[in-house]
Amino acid sequence: xxxxxxxxxxxxxVETLVNTLDVETGADSLDTEEGRARLGLAQDDVPxxxxxxxxxxxxxxxxxxxxxxxxxxPLGELxxxxxxxxxxxxxxxxxxxxxxxxxxxxxxxxxxxxxxLVAGTWSRFKACEAADCHWAYYDRSPAGxxxxxxxxxxxxxxxxxxxxxxxx
Numbered sequence: 001x002x003x004x005x006x007x008x009x010x011x012x013x014v015e016t017l018v019n020t021l022d023v024e025t026g027a028d029s030l031d032t033e034e035g036r037a038r039l040g041l042a043q044d045d046v047p048x049x050x051x052x053x054x055x056x057x058x059x060x061x062x063x064x065x066x067x068x069x070x071x072x073x074p075l076g077e078l079x080x081x082x083x084x085x086x087x088x089x090x091x092x093x094x095x096x097x098x099x100x101x102x103x104x105x106x107x108x109x110x111x112x113x114x115x116x117l118v119a120g121t122w123s124r125f126k127a128c129e130a131a132d133c134h135w136a137y138y139d140r141s142p143a144g145x146x147x148x149x150x151x152x153x154x155x156x157x158x159x160x161x162x163x164x165x166x167x168x
Contacts, residue, residue: 004149007138010112011125013039017049017109018056018127018136039105049105052078056109060127060136064147069134082110130154 007015017039020029029035030046030053041049055075058068083100084107097114099107116122124139128149135154139146 004137007125008121009119010115011121011138013112014056014109014125015136017053018060020053023134024132041105045105052106052109057127057134060125061134063123064126064129066129078106079110079113082107084110084114128154
């Protein structure tokens, strides 16, 4: 739903995962082969991916100051099971966390979250406050107080609802 630029770094993977579900219509791209392929998932991976997606959505809502949209497994519990290793580039000595082995979706997300923590971008990654949206977006506003994935859609709807409520 968002016209915003994609989230930076590894958060693009997280954004892609969270935005596989259109909350308003219920359409879930994880139900399609193409949608699963974008995330490197097999059909058997879908239940775990959905659980991870909704735990991420709850964390992103918390970043925006909102309660979880429903009861979910805490994100920390899911990411704790992710096998990560520290890699060191021999050319420049830079270090990073990376998924161990091939890397499950959970491990790739854990590495992306760790990278975002180090970069200071994790707390600006949010979910739209509109209850019929909850789309993931990266808040690039100067004060970091963005509320909607799209001012033209979700923001306009919220402002129109407020206006109509005052007029009643």
